[in-house]
Amino acid sequence: MRLTDQIKPKRILVIGTAGFTYPYQLSKLDYVEQIDAVDIDPAIKDIAETYFLEEKLSSKITFIPQSARYFVNQAVLNAEKYDLILIDAYNGKTLPDELTTREFFL
Secondary structure (H helix, E strand, O other), X not given: OHHHHHHOOOEEXXXXXXXXXXXXXXXXXXXXXXXXXXXXOOOHHHHHHHHHOOOOXXXXXXXXXXXXXXXXXXXXXXXXXXXXXXEOOOEOOEOOHHHOOHHXXX
């Protein structure tokens, strides 16, 4: 959160939402305008709202239930820009293979 306070991002991309705790905290910051939260599991939003956050997500958060690799490819094609990107997607103990390629980071 200290880094976030230093760079004051307006648009944030979060890949891998887990319990939405980080997007939830970021959405409370005045300077944050939009958070795109991408996760391959479409059920995770309802689970997070019910069991982790115990409230609905902020209107600043847009949940995108799809492959992170697909989303990033589309974002590049559409010239989407983010001030901060957080990758928090895990498959067991490591990042999914499709998120560790050179092409993904370009």
